[in-house]
Amino acid sequence: MDSRLRPRRRILVVDDDASIREVTQVSLEMVGGHAVMTAACGRDALAQASRERPDAILLDVMMPGLDGPATFERLQAEPTTRDIPVILLTAKLQSSDRARFVALGVRAVLSKPFDPMSLPGEVAEILGWNQASDGV
């Protein structure tokens, strides 16, 4: 489906690494056609999520201060952000970590490095946006 026909979603990308933040943003905007806002740390992410109510959050796992899982728990604790679907992005390889993250209740755990051309499609798939758009 052509990206222009897709519904434009608002996604919050959280990563402490500026380069990754930028690449992810370009991928989601240019390939996926979404509107992207970014945060460099967990605290900033919480503030933005609460304020902007994005449609989804792509959250890095290892971050200084509040890390990904901790940020997710805070999001869950907050009624205004509880329902925002969260996808974790991690460079960690251990499957034990992945299982732990999934158990927290995130929608999916994606690996770094990722293919920027297919990332938007994967996100849409995970969050069921394709079906939703079909129905429009």
Added chain:
Amino acid sequence: MKAPAVGARGSSRASGFSGQRGAPRPSGASGLDQFNPEHDGLPRPWGVRALIVLGLALAAVYAVRAPGHWGGPRVDAFFAQWLYDAAAAIGGLLCAWRAIRVSEDRATWSLIAAAFVLEVAGNTFYAVRYGVSDGPVPSAADGFWVAFYLPMAAALVLRIRAAASVAGAVIFDILIAIGALGSVSAAFVLQAVIGGTDRSIAGYASTLAYPLGDLVLAALVLQLAAASAWRLERATALMAACFVAWGVTDTVYAFQTAHATYVPGGVLDLGWVVPFVLFGVAAWMSPDARISVREAPRLGALGVPVCFALLALGMLIYSGMADVNVLAVGLASGALMCVIARFVVTFRSYLAALANTRLVLETAYDPFMSFEASGVITDWNAAAQASFGWSREEVMGRSLVETFLPEARREAHRRLIARFLATGDEDVLRRRLERTVLHRDGHEMPIELTISPVATEYGYTFHAFMRDITERRKVERAKNEFVAIVSHELRTPLTSIRGSLGLLAGGVLSASPTKAERMLKIALENTDRLVRMVSDILNLERIESGAVDLIYRPCDGGQLVRSAAETMRPAALLAGVTLEVAGRGGALEADPDQIIQTLTNLLSNAIKFSPGGSTVWVESEGLGDDVVFRVRDEGRGIPSEQLERVFERFAQVDSSDARDKGGTGLGLAICRSIVEQHAGRIWVESGDPRGCRFQFTVPVVRPDQPRATPPAGTQTGDSELVGHAGLA
């Protein structure tokens, strides 16, 4: 001379008993003391040889003279009496001489010589007091003759203690030997003595004292032979023969006395006279250095009872077959002795094996325990005590499950044992396992263990060898963490590279040259970062594995500090941090590139963690044999408990520091490796009032070269530093 002689002869020889101890002991002062039995024979002065010849000649004269030859029984007995005394004196003299001239076995030979002195004293007293007529029984002379046994027994005990290793078995053997000999002896002598001519109680006692004394000495000799694993030296064998002769003579004497048939000066006395001289010969026999242990004569366990059975037979024949029952008793005693000896041998080897097993377990490096199927702990070694805190006394008899296993493991353990007992299914038994157990203080600790079931007549016993793997786990965890961190750290720049290049290749940026250019820049920057990280990891590995050869050159600490500072000045400028350089001093021999890298790493850290507007100081100073480098900042500092840890790989104070500050997490680990390669030391202290101060020393002279006077100028350059409040 009569009875007196009886008691007198029991001596033994000492040096012979030392045969099984192969190596010569370090000896004392005099020239003779220095002899080496392995190579030299025991040196025999001519006097010794003369005495031996004289003694043997006396014995020969005694043997060949016909009774009455020297003018009637009384004269004959007179000569016999003094001949007897002379033989004992010669034997004693030879033993004493040996004790004085040779340090080896000195105590033993001194005691034997003392026994001979008592013997001679008793004989002389008897001869002077009673002449050749029959004195009273007992007489004062009996005191000397009975006393003879004391130093003789002491000499033997001394030898046994040197030869035997299992004290309990020694005592047991002695008791067995005395019992068996006693039964043989009783069959012949006791019966005869008690049923013999009229005697006072004291008379019986003194007559019996001699064969009984011989009995004790025989037991001791036997024990000595057993303690020497039945390997008797020639000298030992000679002494044993002397002793047997005395034992037989004493027994016959007791028998004849009981039947009033003993005639002083008769041929029986030869059984006392000859051994006196032979003891002297034994004293001067050279140790059997030429006989190896394998070649040495061995007296089997069966030999002992057989000897006694033969002795019994001989006695019976001598007594004119007076009582055939005696033979039966003697043979039965011999057979009994045989069984007992076999038992003793078995029991001793069992005790020895047990002691050996215990020793192996107690000295084992790994913890060991045994437990029964019921779970009761039945063995616990010293290593187990060291590892788990429980002493053997505390833990023996306690329940394994409740003492040692964490709550969660208890049921599984019970099921495992129950299943094994029911079905023989060994499951995890006899396999290497890793489990968690409880230390005495309650903390859980990982161990590796193998449990082996052993069937006994009382059911199964389980033996477990264990090993505390706490440290190994730590290392494994650290290794895993290191791999995980390295992997993560490498994947982070790769993500950016893969992402930016993927977007470029995907063509989505063709309409947006600015973005495309930006993506290229990201790819480039992260490639640099990746390269930096890979080279840091490789560098560290190479330095730590010693693959990097340091190129030592004479250099100046101050110059190195300035070079590093120049390299880092742009970074400081960018961070708004003032860089103060205060180092001139410190001529040294080092690899300048490596030292500059160390300083650069430290400065880079200091700048990264310093707030804008603050200052970072770097200096060098010659201090004795070392040049000290210092880098100090006013940053957030390092918690005191982490001061040691910061030099470990990826051991950032905050796990996010590497990312946050753009470091690789390996800088300080590299610094430490370089400094240690230079045989220097690196450490960090908390700053005052804030920040921290890294310091490292490098020896003025390279570590593989002898220290010389430090090159001129080592102590220079301090003037700038002295006034520098920030350092020191």
